[in-house]
Amino acid sequence: MLELLTDPTVITVSLGALMLGLTSGALGTFAVLRRQSLLGDAMSHAALPGVVIGYLVAGGRSLPFMLLGALTTGLAAALLSVALSRRRGVKSESALGVALGTGFALGVVLLSYVQRQPGAGSAGLEQFLFGQAAATLRSDLITIGVLGAAALLVVALLFRPLKLVIFDPHFARANGYRVQLYEAVSTGLLAIAIVVGLELVGVVLMSALVVAPAAAARQWTGSLTGMVWVAGGIGAGSALLGALLSAAVPGMATGPTVVLVASLVVAVSLLVAPRRGVPVDGA
Amino acid sequence: MVAAIQTVQALLDSPSFAILATGVLTGASAALLGTFLVVRGQAMLSDAISHGVVFGVAVTFLLTGNATGPLQLLGAAGAGLLTVALTEWLARSGKVKRDAATGLVFPALFAAGILLLGLFARDAHVDVHTVLLGEIGFVWLDRVQVFGLLVPRSLLVVFVAFVLNALYVALFYKELTAAAFDPVLAELQGLRPRMATGGLLALTSVTAVAALDAVGVVLFVAFAITPAVVGRLASQRLPVMLTVALIVAAAAALLGYPLAVVTDLSIGGCMALLTAAPLLVLMPLTGARRRRA
Numbered sequence: 142m143l144e145l146l147t148d149p150t151v152i153t154v155s156l157g158a159l160m161l162g163l164t165s166g167a168l169g170t171f172a173v174l175r176r177q178s179l180l181g182d183a184m185s186h187a188a189l190p191g192v193v194i195g196y197l198v199a200g201g202r203s204l205p206f207m208l209l210g211a212l213t214t215g216l217a218a219a220l221l222s223v224a225l226s227r228r229r230g231v232k233s234e235s236a237l238g239v240a241l242g243t244g245f246a247l248g249v250v251l252l253s254y255v256q257r258q259p260g261a262g263s264a265g266l267e268q269f270l271f272g273q274a275a276a277t278l279r280s281d282l283i284t285i286g287v288l289g290a291a292a293l294l295v296v297a298l299l300f301r302p303l304k305l306v307i308f309d310p311h312f313a314r315a316n317g318y319r320v321q322l323y324e325a326v327s328t329g330l331l332a333i334a335i336v337v338g339l340e341l342v343g344v345v346l347m348s349a350l351v352v353a354p355a356a357a358a359r360q361w362t363g364s365l366t367g368m369v370w371v372a373g374g375i376g377a378g379s380a381l382l383g384a385l386l387s388a389a390v391p392g393m394a395t396g397p398t399v400v401l402v403a404s405l406v407v408a409v410s411l412l413v414a415p416r417r418g419v420p421v422d423g424a
Numbered sequence: 425m426v427a428a429i430q431t432v433q434a435l436l437d438s439p440s441f442a443i444l445a446t447g448v449l450t451g452a453s454a455a456l457l458g459t460f461l462v463v464r465g466q467a468m469l470s471d472a473i474s475h476g477v478v479f480g481v482a483v484t485f486l487l488t489g490n491a492t493g494p495l496q497l498l499g500a501a502g503a504g505l506l507t508v509a510l511t512e513w514l515a516r517s518g519k520v521k522r523d524a525a526t527g528l529v530f531p532a533l534f535a536a537g538i539l540l541l542g543l544f545a546r547d548a549h550v551d552v553h554t555v556l557l558g559e560i561g562f563v564w565l566d567r568v569q570v571f572g573l574l575v576p577r578s579l580l581v582v583f584v585a586f587v588l589n590a591l592y593v594a595l596f597y598k599e600l601t602a603a604a605f606d607p608v609l610a611e612l613q614g615l616r617p618r619m620a621t622g623g624l625l626a627l628t629s630v631t632a633v634a635a636l637d638a639v640g641v642v643l644f645v646a647f648a649i650t651p652a653v654v655g656r657l658a659s660q661r662l663p664v665m666l667t668v669a670l671i672v673a674a675a676a677a678l679l680g681y682p683l684a685v686v687t688d689l690s691i692g693g694c695m696a697l698l699t700a701a702p703l704l705v706l707m708p709l710t711g712a713r714r715r716r717a
Contacts, residue, residue, distance in 0.1 A: 173520075178527030179468050186642060225653065225703075228710045230660055232465035235653050241471065242646025243700040249557060249643070249693035257688050270556060271538065345556065345642070349531030356520045356528055392542040394552065397535035404532035411519055 150275065151388070154341075157277045157285055158384035158399075159377045161338040164289035165347075166354035166376020167296065168334035170368045171327045173355035174307050180219060180328075181348035183237045185335045187218030187244025189344045192269045193251040202265040204284045204340060211336040211344075218244045219328060248344070272343035272396035274384035285337055292333040295326065296369070303327055304365055341384060343396035350376065353403035360414035379403035433573055442564035442576040444681055447695050449582040450635045451647045451673030455655075456589050457628050458648035459669045462656055463604040469508060469625065470648035472530040474632040474641045476507025478555055479537035481636065485545055492577060497633050504629025507533055534641070558640035558692045578637045585634035589627055593666075596620055601662055639692045646696035647673055654699070657706045672702055 172181055188211035195210030196202060218240040225236035255266060268276050296303065305313040306323040314320045334351045342350050358371035383399030435441050454470075461467050480503025484496045507530050514525040541552055563578040570580060593600065602610035603617030603624075610617040628648075635644045651672035655665035680695030687694075 173524050176521050176523045178521075178523040182468075182471070182527060224707065228657055228707070230656050231653060232462070232467070234465055235462045235467040235649060235656070238462075238467040238471065238645060238649030239653050239700065239703070242642070242648075242650050242696060245642045246646050246693050246696035246700075249690050250697055253688075253690035253693060271552070346531050346535060348527060349535070352524055352527040353531075356524050360519060390543075393539055394542055397538040397542075400531050400535040401539060404528065404535065407528055407532075411514075411517075 149279075151385070153279050153282060154274045154277050154384050154388055155381055156282055157341060158274065158380040160282070160285050160289050161341060162350070162354075162376035162378065162380025162399075163373045164285075164292060164337050164376075165334045165351050165380075166358075167369045167373035168292055168330045169351035169353075169355040169376070170358065170365070170372045171296075171303065171307065172331045172334065172351055173359065174365075174368075175324075175327060177328070177331055178348070178352045179234065179237050180222070181331055181335060181351050183218055183222060183241040183244070184215040184332055185339070185344050185347040185351075186241045186248075188212075188215040188336060188339060188347075189245055189248025189269065190214045190251050192339065192344070193248060193255055193266060196255065196266055197251075204278075204281045207269075208284060208288065208336045208339065211339055212332055214244060214247075215332045215335060216329070219332070245344075268343070269339055270343050270345055271394040272339070272341045272346070272399070274341050274395040275388045277340060281340060285340075288333060288337050292330055292337075295330065299323065299326060300366075307365075338380070341380065341395050342399050343394075346396040346400045349400045350380065350403055353400070353407050354379065357403075357407045357410040360410040375403070375406050379406060429572065436573060436575055436579075439564040440681070442579055443560055443691065444678060446560060446563050446576070446579045446582055446638050447677030447681060447691075448674045449579070449586045450638050450644075451651070451677045451695065451699070452670050453582060453586045453589050453631045454635065454644060454647035455651040455669040455673035456586075456593055456666065457624060457631060458652040459655055459662075459666050460593075460600055460604050460624055461628070462649060462652035463662070463665070467649045467652070468526060470628060470632070471645045472507050472511060472526055473504040473625070473628050474635075474644045474648075475530040475534035477501060477504040477629060477633045477636065478541075478641060479503045479533040480506075481555070481633070482537040482540035482545070486540060491545075497581070497630065500633040500636075501626065501629035503533065503537075504632055505626060508625055554640065555636060556640050556642065557690075558636065558638045558643060560638040560692045560695075563638055578634075581634040582631075582638065585627075585631045589631060592623055592627055596623065600624065604662075639696065643692050643696040646699055647676075650696075650699040650703075651676070654702045654706060657703075657710050672699055676701070 191210030191214030192207045195207035199206035222236040222240040225231050226233045302318050302323050306320050310320050335347050338347050354372040354376035357375050358368045379402040380399050383402040387393040387395040387398040477500045480500035484499035485491050511525050511529045515522040564576045566577045567574045568577050599615045599620035602615045603620040607617040651669040654672045655668035658668045659665050676698035677695045680698045684691040684694040
């Protein structure tokens with residue numbers, strides 16, 4: 142057991158999982174309160190083509206390039222779904238479904254392109270489907286850490302306007318806040334919450350790690366600040382436990398393991414926690 | 425008669441025919457049901473259902489030791505309905521909003537299904553990669569004997585699913601339409617919208633399972649939603665929408681296969697991607713509404 146705790150791979154995986162879980166959990170609070178869970182699902186599937194494009198541009202496995210690509214195509218999918226949902230008769234769920242399906246299909250096509258290349262091929266790309274904790278490199282920690290820290294800093298600096306825009310957009314607008322700008326900021330934060338975990342959790346299930354911690358936290362606290370902290374903690378704990386379990390047991394893919402752990406936390410919270418659908422008071 | 429059977433068998437022996445026919449029938453089945461889901465504003469139910477059935481696939485495989493068969497298909501489809509029921513129950517509890525309930529339930533069941541398959545079915549016919557992406561390029565390999573013909577199993581399954589879907593839509597067209605556009609009025613007129621909805625969701629589950637081997641969990645969603653949205657952009661009338669959706673799905677499969685062969689890219693990916701091609705023309709033609717303040 143002690144050996145395990147000093148193993149360099151285990152330390153790298155643990156640090157990566159803790160940082161991404163904290164970031165995704167905390168940022169997920171805003172997405173859940175803004176009812177953007179399904180947008181997160183669409184963005185994370187649509188991140189796949191971006192991951193492959195980043196791989197192609199960098200000429201190999203480079204996490205900063207791949208996550209930048211993921212961020213770009215994930216946000217492009219969000220824009221596509223907004224543009225589609227403004228067409229007459231197209232409801233928001235339909236628009237999100239088109240963005241999800243088309244984005245993922247493009248990713249699958251690009252993935253097959255890289256796989257058909259001679260040489261190293263797609264080494265390290267397949268893991269972005271279901272995630273693979275054990276493949277985390279020490280240099281990846283810097284990418285995950287910088288991305289997460291930047292996003293959490295934005296939350297800290299813009300906490301008040303973000304809160305106002307979530308809970309009372311009319312009041313915010315009347316008081317001169319640029320509501321659309323802050324809505325865009327919070328959608329951007331959702332995109333970061335997703336891409337930060339793609340390497341460990343994968344595109345297929347990453348949105349669940351954004352939604353689950355916030356949904357669990359919501360059962361324990363009614364304040365936005367409390368929710369951000371509790372969700373961050375639950376996210377970090379779930380990611381850590383799931384990543385270590387999957388690294389230790391053959392046949393357990395990291396993404397599904399992490400998401401199942403987080404889902405169990407949600408189930409327990411729903412059954413045990415005292416608060417039931419009390420409106421968040423915004424304290 | 426013998427000559428006719430030999431001709432059909434020769435067709436079924438052709439890998440290209442098996443791939444094209446499986447693609448067209450998968451796309452058409454998904455588009456048929458997807459149109460009603462899109463009109464109802466519940467398109468993402470197809471996403472939840474197709475992920476949820478993987479849990480059923482895993483559980484029935486572990487219980488019966490077999491991945492294919494009618495019992496397995498029904499068990500997996502049951503898991504699709506379970507996903508919808510659990511989501512509905514969670515949303516109605518008021519503890520989380522509907523979107524979050526959706527985003528919690530199907531990933532949990534899907535994750536559990538993938539883990540069960542990864543842990544206990546590693547050498548079996550069902551592998552995690554196929555469940556996610558499908559293997560339409562290899563559907564002609566696994567064949568079963570039906571009425572003296574050797575038929576690719578996937579093709580047979582999606583054919584049965586398509587016939588069931590077409591029959592259901594034809595027989596309950598009035599009920600389905602009423603339930604989609606105005607469930608309250610439908611209830612008052614005695615059109616039993618809830619039964620129509622239940623059948624729609626059950627068939628979506630069956631179709632998602634049938635499509636699993638060919639296109640996998642996610643590309644099924646592309647086939648269910650995108651052609652229907654193209655239909656919606658093309659027309660506000662349901663018969664036209666259905667026709668457009670069916671044509672788009674079938675054409676995407678028919679053109680996607682040669683495209684994939686020529687470019688040496690993923691067949692399922694090319695088919696699914698082409699369903700979105702009409703949007704490149706239709707989106708500029710249909711202007712955006714102004715955002716309501």
